[in-house]
Amino acid sequence: MADKNKIVPGNVSGDFFVDTTCINCDNCRALAPTVFGEYGDYAGVKKQPENDEEIHAALRALICCPTGSIGTHEKHDIKAAMAELPIHIDEGIYYSGFNSPKAAGGKSYVMLHAGGNWMTDSPKFHPHVTNWLDEHGGLRYIFLTHRDDVADAQKYAEKYGAKRIIHREDLEAQPDAEIVIDGTEPVQVDDDFLIIPMPGHTEGHCMMLYKNRYLFSGDSLTSNYYRDDGLECWGPLWTWYSFDVQTESLEKLRKYEFEWVLPGHGRQWHVGMPEMKRQLDNLLNGAQHEPPPDWKIKLAHVEAYADYMERSNQPIYAAKQRKIAEEIRAQMAI
Numbered sequence: 085m086a087d088k089n090k091i092v093p094g095n096v097s098g099d100f101f102v103d104t105t106c107i108n109c110d111n112c113r114a115l116a117p118t119v120f121g122e123y124g125d126y127a128g129v130k131k132q133p134e135n136d137e138e139i140h141a142a143l144r145a146l147i148c149c150p151t152g153s154i155g156t157h158e159k160h161d162i163k164a165a166m167a168e169l170p171i172h173i174d175e176g177i178y179y180s181g182f183n184s185p186k187a188a189g190g191k192s193y194v195m196l197h198a199g200g201n202w203m204t205d206s207p208k209f210h211p212h213v214t215n216w217l218d219e220h221g222g223l224r225y226i227f228l229t230h231r232d233d234v235a236d237a238q239k240y241a242e243k244y245g246a247k248r249i250i251h252r253e254d255l256e257a258q259p260d261a262e263i264v265i266d267g268t269e270p271v272q273v274d275d276d277f278l279i280i281p282m283p284g285h286t287e288g289h290c291m292m293l294y295k296n297r298y299l300f301s302g303d304s305l306t307s308n309y310y311r312d313d314g315l316e317c318w319g320p321l322w323t324w325y326s327f328d329v330q331t332e333s334l335e336k337l338r339k340y341e342f343e344w345v346l347p348g349h350g351r352q353w354h355v356g357m358p359e360m361k362r363q364l365d366n367l368l369n370g371a372q373h374e375p376p377p378d379w380k381i382k383l384a385h386v387e388a389y390a391d392y393m394e395r396s397n398q399p400i401y402a403a404k405q406r407k408i409a410e411e412i413r414a415q416m417a418i
């Protein structure tokens with residue numbers, strides 16, 4: 085529950101507030117853009133909701149906030165906002181909602197499919213999600229883009245007998261996954277689902293192309309929600325394996341056609357295929373000239389990520405990140 089004694093400085097006073105447990109995942113700004121803004125390292129209320137529609141959107145954000153950082157001074161009935169989750173995106177694709185702190189607030193999606201339903205990454209294991217899945221035919225597969233965002237995938241797999249899919253290089257995150265992807269070649273699962281290994285963010289990071297239209301892009305490719313003007317890749321501060329390898333992986337996307345990008349973090353992105361190709365070209369050209377990171381900031385990120393890996397029960401990768409931190413420290417001392 086959000087703490088009214090820890091309200092983010094700058095938060096516009098009134099009913100809704102954000103507290104300093106916020107991890108700045110952007111979810112509330114995406115779900116209620118007229119209400120929530122950014123205040124340094126936190127989200128905050130930039131304008132109190134003024135009508136039913138804005139209250140409804142703000143309550144939806146409150147429900148989906150991974151850290152329970154959004155609170156209200158007044159009592160609200162959240163049933164109507166809850167009933168809207170998961171949120172329909174296009175065809176049989178839904179944003180699951182209920183983002184998990186175990187995935188740093190990353191987004192999970194569900195695809196309703198005649199051959200059995202799919203989930204990408206995982207939301208909190210929440211009765212509202214399981215009731216909805218029960219009503220819509222359960223789950224057959226859970227595609228895990230990479231080790232950071234597995235959250236409660238095991239619980240969903242156990243409840244539905246679903247098969248979890250993850251790359252061998254990130255298997256530490258889900259050691260008893262039912263389907264393990266090896267190497268760097270794409271793997272077709274059923275007719276509509278193409279899993280594409282895309283190392284870079286982590287060694288085992290993968291994307292999935294669905295129906296040659298929808299790219300579930302994990303933590304390598306997203307859209308620029310600050311400028312709202314196109315595709316963006318994750319920068320060197322956020323690539324735990326290698327930014328250069330990530331760029332090589334993204335080159336592979338030139339041969340695919342898609343018009344939606346559905347990222348783990350950041351905003352979903354929908355443009356026509358020619359425009360998507362143009363934006364991908366821009367992105368790849370920019371990535372070739374990406375300057376090295378500020379090593380002091382990179383060191384802080386790597387150390388924080390190593391701690392996150394420890395908390396996520398992935399000691400081998402935590403140790404690997406600590407070694408990288410040592411190497412950065414040694415490089416900075418030269």
Ligand code: SF4
Nearest residue numbers: 106107109110112149
């Ligand atoms: S959804 Fe929650 S954690 Fe994410 S930015 Fe908003 S308040 Fe912060």
